Amino acid sequence: MSRIAKNPIRLPKGVEANIAGDSLTVKGAKGSLTRRLSPKVHVEIDSGAIVVRATNGGDKHSNAMAGTTRATIANMVTGVSEGFARRLTMVGVGYRAQANGNALSLSLGFSHPVEIRAPEGITIETPSQTEIVVKGCDKQRVGQFAADIRAYRPPEPYKGKGIRYADEEVVRKEAKKK
Missing domain, CATH: 3.90.930.12 (Ribosomal protein L6)
Structure with a gap:
């Protein structure tokens, strides 16, 4: 699995994240962002942190998508909190x-x-x-x-x-x- 994807994304104070179906919404002081999630990636919110995991037993494409999705979500969290x-x-x-x-x-x-x-x-x-x-x-x-x-x-x-x-x-x- 991607080493980047293994790191959970901590949610700073004032930032909320919700998963509805295949989309993730992150809200904060600077605004709100929504992204569709790949079916090759499993995302869950766990006690103030977002965790990204590859599905399909960790094949090469799922691992790559997990790292990309984790980086994109981290940018969303940074964007709505700091800009x-x-x-x-x-x-x-x-x-x-x-x-x-x-x-x-x-x-x-x-x-x-x-x-x-x-x-x-x-x-x-x-x-x-x-x-x-x-x-x-x-x-x-x-x-x-x-x-x-x-x-x-x-x-x-x-x-x-x-x-x-x-x-x-x-x-x-x-x-x-x-």
């Missing part, structure tokens, strides 16, 4: 971001501003004109929305201009020589 945030930085002359409610307006050197609407459950903050913070309780949706923003102008390798994650290091190339 997730992804920080983006804009590098380039004239590159600016401005948050208007749940919409983001980007000036990226195009002939027009780029308007992006945040999906439900995602909040956008702009602490400065060149910083964007994407927050939410679902790790997958936060990461995907941050990747969608970055895709409008990914960092280029020669000058380093573009939108990058705050912890991303862009490997710079040397310009072509004659």
Whole structure:
């Protein structure tokens, strides 16, 4: 069995988990998340902890699904209790971001501003004109929305201009020589 799946997931104070049929719902201060469970995995709530086990006698696919399910549930618990945030930085002359409610307006050197609407459950903050913070309780949706923003102008390798994650290091190339 997966070694990750053997660790139980402790539920912090203020977090509830319920299993109804083939879905798991986790509720907390930051929101509520629901996931369908694989039939190859058995999940149970045991005295303030969630335990994940492989079914089918522990075949290879069941073991893999048990580890994946355990990691996904742990992310759900962390998301509803603490939340997730992804920080983006804009590098380039004239590159600016401005948050208007749940919409983001980007000036990226195009002939027009780029308007992006945040999906439900995602909040956008702009602490400065060149910083964007994407927050939410679902790790997958936060990461995907941050990747969608970055895709409008990914960092280029020669000058380093573009939108990058705050912890991303862009490997710079040397310009072509004659």
